[in-house]
Amino acid sequence: MAVFALPPFPDLSIGPDMDLQLALIFLQQGIASGLVSGSVYALLALAIVVIFKTSDVPNFAQGEVFMAAGYVALYLFVFQKMPIWVVLPATLVVAFLAMALFRRFVLDQVAKSAKDLVYLVIATLGLSYVLKGLVRRTGFGDTPRSFPALVPTDSIMIGQASVTMLDLAIFGTAVTVMAAFFWMFNYTKTGRAMRAVGMNPKAAQLVGVDLRRCHMLIWGLSGVISAIAALLISPKILMTADMGSIVMLAFAAAIVGGFSSLPGAVVGGFVIGIVENMVGLFISSRAIVLAPFLAILIVLVLRPQGLFGGKLTIKKV
Amino acid sequence: MAGESAAAFLNVEGLTIRFGGLTAVGGLDMAVAKGSIHALIGPNGAGKSTTFNCISRFYTPSAGRITYDGRDITRMPAREMAGLGIARSFQNLELFGELTVFENVLIGAHVHAGRSWRDAISARPRGIVEHVDELLERTGLTSYAQTKARNLDFGHQKMVEIARALAIRPKLLLLDEPAAGLRNREIAALDRLLCELRERDGLTILLVEHVMQLVMSISDRITVLSFGTKIAEGTAAEVRAHPAVIEAYLGREAAQEAAHG
Amino acid sequence: MSSPPLASSAPVRRALSGPALIGLVAAVVVTVALPVFTSGYVVYIANLLLVFVVLCLGLHIVIGETGQFSMAHAAFYGIGIYASALANRAVDLPYPVAMLFGALVAGAVGLVIGALALRMRDIYLALATFAFGEAMQWVFANWDSVTNGPNGLRISPARFGPIEILSDKQAYPFVLFFCLVMIGLTVAISRSRLGRSFRAVRESEVAAMAMGIDVRRARIVSFGLSAAIAGFAGGMFGLFQTFIHPDSLGFQTTILVLTMVVVGGLGSIAGAIGGAIVFGLISEVLRQAPQYQEIIYGAILILFMMYAPRGLFAFIGDRIREARHGR
Numbered sequence: 092m093a094v095f096a097l098p099p100f101p102d103l104s105i106g107p108d109m110d111l112q113l114a115l116i117f118l119q120q121g122i123a124s125g126l127v128s129g130s131v132y133a134l135l136a137l138a139i140v141v142i143f144k145t146s147d148v149p150n151f152a153q154g155e156v157f158m159a160a161g162y163v164a165l166y167l168f169v170f171q172k173m174p175i176w177v178v179l180p181a182t183l184v185v186a187f188l189a190m191a192l193f194r195r196f197v198l199d200q201v202a203k204s205a206k207d208l209v210y211l212v213i214a215t216l217g218l219s220y221v222l223k224g225l226v227r228r229t230g231f232g233d234t235p236r237s238f239p240a241l242v243p244t245d246s247i248m249i250g251q252a253s254v255t256m257l258d259l260a261i262f263g264t265a266v267t268v269m270a271a272f273f274w275m276f277n278y279t280k281t282g283r284a285m286r287a288v289g290m291n292p293k294a295a296q297l298v299g300v301d302l303r304r305c306h307m308l309i310w311g312l313s314g315v316i317s318a319i320a321a322l323l324i325s326p327k328i329l330m331t332a333d334m335g336s337i338v339m340l341a342f343a344a345a346i347v348g349g350f351s352s353l354p355g356a357v358v359g360g361f362v363i364g365i366v367e368n369m370v371g372l373f374i375s376s377r378a379i380v381l382a383p384f385l386a387i388l389i390v391l392v393l394r395p396q397g398l399f400g401g402k403l404t405i406k407k408v
Numbered sequence: 409m410a411g412e413s414a415a416a417f418l419n420v421e422g423l424t425i426r427f428g429g430l431t432a433v434g435g436l437d438m439a440v441a442k443g444s445i446h447a448l449i450g451p452n453g454a455g456k457s458t459t460f461n462c463i464s465r466f467y468t469p470s471a472g473r474i475t476y477d478g479r480d481i482t483r484m485p486a487r488e489m490a491g492l493g494i495a496r497s498f499q500n501l502e503l504f505g506e507l508t509v510f511e512n513v514l515i516g517a518h519v520h521a522g523r524s525w526r527d528a529i530s531a532r533p534r535g536i537v538e539h540v541d542e543l544l545e546r547t548g549l550t551s552y553a554q555t556k557a558r559n560l561d562f563g564h565q566k567m568v569e570i571a572r573a574l575a576i577r578p579k580l581l582l583l584d585e586p587a588a589g590l591r592n593r594e595i596a597a598l599d600r601l602l603c604e605l606r607e608r609d610g611l612t613i614l615l616v617e618h619v620m621q622l623v624m625s626i627s628d629r630i631t632v633l634s635f636g637t638k639i640a641e642g643t644a645a646e647v648r649a650h651p652a653v654i655e656a657y658l659g660r661e662a663a664q665e666a667a668h669g
Numbered sequence: 670m671s672s673p674p675l676a677s678s679a680p681v682r683r684a685l686s687g688p689a690l691i692g693l694v695a696a697v698v699v700t701v702a703l704p705v706f707t708s709g710y711v712v713y714i715a716n717l718l719l720v721f722v723v724l725c726l727g728l729h730i731v732i733g734e735t736g737q738f739s740m741a742h743a744a745f746y747g748i749g750i751y752a753s754a755l756a757n758r759a760v761d762l763p764y765p766v767a768m769l770f771g772a773l774v775a776g777a778v779g780l781v782i783g784a785l786a787l788r789m790r791d792i793y794l795a796l797a798t799f800a801f802g803e804a805m806q807w808v809f810a811n812w813d814s815v816t817n818g819p820n821g822l823r824i825s826p827a828r829f830g831p832i833e834i835l836s837d838k839q840a841y842p843f844v845l846f847f848c849l850v851m852i853g854l855t856v857a858i859s860r861s862r863l864g865r866s867f868r869a870v871r872e873s874e875v876a877a878m879a880m881g882i883d884v885r886r887a888r889i890v891s892f893g894l895s896a897a898i899a900g901f902a903g904g905m906f907g908l909f910q911t912f913i914h915p916d917s918l919g920f921q922t923t924i925l926v927l928t929m930v931v932v933g934g935l936g937s938i939a940g941a942i943g944g945a946i947v948f949g950l951i952s953e954v955l956r957q958a959p960q961y962q963e964i965i966y967g968a969i970l971i972l973f974m975m976y977a978p979r980g981l982f983a984f985i986g987d988r989i990r991e992a993r994h995g996r
Contacts, residue, residue, distance in 0.1 A: 149792050197971055205978035208791050209738060213931055214974040216924055220967025228960055339803070346796060381807045387800035388785075395788045464879065490881025498879075504872035506936070515869045519881040521862045531860035576880065 114373075116251045121368040123252035129364020130265035131320050135341030136348065136356035137269060138316040141276075144289040144351050145309050148198070148211045152218035153317055154338025159222045160186045160318035161325045161334065162231055165238055170231075175241065182322065183315045190314030191307040193218055199303065223332050232332035238325035261323045268319055269357055272312075276353065285309055340367065343383035347390050417442035417612050418463070418580060423472035425458050425636075432458045433636040436472070440580075440629075445606055445613045447623045450633035451656055456616045457499060457584060459633070463614070464496040464582050465489055476580065490519045495578035497569040499585045499616075505558035509549055512557050512568050513540045516575025540575060547571040547601065563594040570601070580612045581605070587619035595622055602626055624648070632656065688989070689982075700845065704838045713837040714953055716909045719848040720902050722945040724926045725933070726855040727898035729941040733930060734864060735891040736871030738791060741782065741798040742926050744805035745896040747918035748775040749903020751809065751816055754824040754913065764827035764834075768847070768904030772897045779896020783889035802923055809915035821914035824907045840909035847905050851898060855938055858894065867891050925952065932973055934980020943982055 135157060142150050150156075164182040167173045173181070201214045226232050242260040246253045276282040287295035288305050296302050328334065344363040348355025363386060370382045416439035423436040433455040440446040448456050461467040463474055465486040474482045476494065489496070495516075504512050514521075517536045527533035544550045547567045552560060557568055566586060573581060586602075587595050603626055605611040617623050623630065624644045632640040632647055634656040640647050647653055704712050724746055731739045753771030757764060782801055786794050810819050817823075827834045827843075834840045858864050869877035870887045877884050906913075925948075933944020951969065955962045977984035 143792070149796070197975060200975040201978065204976070205974070207935070209732070209931060209935065210974045210978045212795065213928065214971055217967040217970030217974065220963045220970065224961065224963030224967060227963065342796060350792070377811060381804060384800040384804040384807070387796055388804065391789060391793055391797040391800075392785045395793050466875070487878045487881055487883050490879065496879050498876065502873040502876035504869055504876065506872055507868055511865065511868075515865050515877075516880055518862065518866060518869075528863070529857060529861045533862070572880070
């Protein structure tokens with residue numbers, strides 16, 4: 092799961108005798124790698140939170156949407172030999188449609204017959220199984236593959252941290268996408284409608300927002316963001332049908348950020364990315380897997396509303 | 409004043425509640441006599457419900473003291489109220505919607521159902537089931553005993569709230585707008601029930617209410633709040649004639665008219 | 670007029686009427702006669718289903734009765750498996766003692782989780798318990814000195830005095846017995862004052878408080894009981910299994926149990942039991958078609974949530990009623 096956290100000095104024994112110089116190098120490397128992986132977690136966390144804010148559903152299929160989008164791109168590019176300028180938009184369109192249609196035809200129906208959260212959650216879990224099953228069915232996932240890198244993977248040094256051009260491209264693209272999303276969400280008419288739906292769906296409907304269309308758009312966009320995350324990360328990892336489990340780091344990021352705050356999700360993504368790499372460098376690579384779950388537990392126990400969430404409200408009687 | 413406090417069953421002294429910078433209730437004194445029906449009225453936003461929620465311990469006052477039956481309850485947790493014999497209803501209905509009416513009322517007897525090990529594990533603890541049946545009878549809910557509370561109409565739901573509160577076997581019954589939303593026939597039934605509870609069961613009742621028809625007919629004493637302070641107190645007739653009350657409800661002009669006319 | 674008896678267990682009563690009664694009788698006959706005329710494999714599946722019934726009862730206590738969203742039941746189950754297996758190996762006592770030990774350890778952990786989760790609701794509770802479940806799976810896989818880590822742990826045969834259980838058929842009567850005991854216990858809890866306080870908390874915490882119910886204690890106790898029952902299911906697993914691997918104690922298992930409870934019908938004991946059996950059989954059949962397993966499994970979840978969210982049995986009941994009324 093710890094896809095980025097390949098410790099650069101895997102054979103060094105790290106103990107109490109680790110000298111300061113080495114610790115400083117580790118620190119810089121941890122932050123640099125953390126910002127790169129964190130930018131992808133931040134994208135996924137954003138995709139999760141924008142849905143939660145507007146639909147009150149934690150989408151447990153987000154990781155599988157991400158995984159499936161990666162395989163769509165792989166299929167089109169490697170197996171169909173399509174040019175990259177077709178593959179990229181095609182992947183995003185597929186992700187958009189899949190999520191929008193799931194919202195429209197599945198969740199609308201579930202929400203109609205059941206109000207309780209557990210039913211919606213199980214429906215998204217169902218989607219995660221279907222997507223995983225579909226990808227396995229195609230057989231592409233049988234052998235781990237990587238998406239060919241479109242940017243050179245030569246290393247460069249920033250300070251004492253080693254990063255690749257690909258890393259910089261990932262970070263840059265992720266930040267650009269997030270900035271574009273925030274602009275859309277805060278300054279366009281569509282974004283205003285989405286925010287209104289998040290605050291009060293009934294009132295939004297009264298002032299003329301088409302709820303159904305708005306929800307489809309949000310889910311579709313969330314799919315697009317997940318697909319971008321997949322396209323960014325897939326050259327760096329071995330793709331398998333289980334790669335969606337990376338979404339746990341995004342959930343951890345979202346929780347650190349308060350689960351309903353979009354800027355919180357982004358900050359949370361970077362925090363989790365850096366923490367994950369630090370754990371890998373300073374503690375052990377075996378503990379990396381545990382890190383996000385501990386982060387979730389600790390944050391929720393100490394501050395159930397997240398680091399960026401508002402105050403807990405007391406129910407009026 | 410001191411004598412009155414001593415005789416009072418429920419006594420509120422200097423009750424002040426602030427939310428942030430806003431003072432919802434400021435220095436309220438109120439004494440409820442044992443075995444009486446006492447109404448707390450006032451225009452919207454007067455602080456009635458806030459006071460009510462303080463007495464039932466759902467809110468904690470910023471200052472002041474609440475004593476009940478000679479005991480200071482100002483800082484006690486809400487869940488201990490039932491054990492002391494203080495029961496409450498909720499303005500916006502807080503029923504156990506998916507449970508039957510019978511079970512709703514049975515849960516009201518929670519504090520009595522654990523007297524013995526056998527009672528605690530029984531689905532129908534002895535002595536309590538009979539009491540629940542009696543309460544259903546008195547509140548006219550017998551035929552709905554096995555209906556889910558959520559499927560009842562509003563009037564019956566309000567009755568379930570009261571029946572459930574009575575299952576606590578309270579000495580003090582706090583009712584938050586019991587008549588709101590009821591039809592005339594239902595208000596009349598409520599009127600009869602509350603009077604019967606006072607006369608036959610010797611219950612002390614404090615109610616917050618907007619429906620004047622009910623308040624004026626049953627209350628032994630009425631406290632009028634406006635903007636968080638007490639503006640009048642007395643019997644129905646006294647309060648009705650009080651200029652400050654008329655002004656608070658109908659505006660200054662009406663008050664002057666009443667005074668001159 | 671006084672209320673009919675069993676007022677607080679209306680769901681059970683409803684499930685025992687008409688065609689359901691015939692089904693129940695048939696189920697009892699099949700259950701009792703099973704080891705006589707079937708193969709070891711079928712008995713193994715039956716044992717497993719009975720364990721899942723108990724797991725579902727555990728989850729029912731916390732989610733069905735108290736309305737708290739737990740996604741950690743595979744962890745409590747795993748704690749029960751490891752604790753009872755280790756206890757069984759460490760001391761030479763009859764196996765039920767080890768089972769009780771497993772239930773107690775799981776229950777104690779459940780109490781702690783319940784206490785930590787007090788301030789959380791809904792999605793936050795779901796995510797926290799989920800994270801706890803994943804963390805526990807990591808512990809199972811990495812605490813080598815106790816659990817033997819990723820190699821899995823061998824479970825020594827259960828013994829009841831002189832009897833040593835070496836086969837699924839031998840284990841079956843014991844598994845069935847303990848399952849029935851747990852059903853009885855769950856029904857008793859549900860009908861008791863404690864069960865009523867759980868449901869009161871589920872329906873309205875403020876009203877429960879006004880009725881003198883200690884809401885915090887009810888939530889913690891329900892978590893503890895629920896975890897203890899899941900831990901007991903872990904002990905039952907050790908009756909007929911010889912090996913446990915951490916891989917089988919992850920999110921998949923939690924989702925399987927959650928699905929069983931929801932497919933059966935959230936909030937009813939009969940639903941939890943029926944859901945465990947029906948969905949347990951479905952997922953066992955799906956194992957025969959591994960390529961389609963996940964797709965079909967996911968599709969079933971989605972379709973159920975879309976068209977039968979109140980559960981399989983409520984769905985069938987509604988259809989029968991509609992057919993009777995001629996529409």
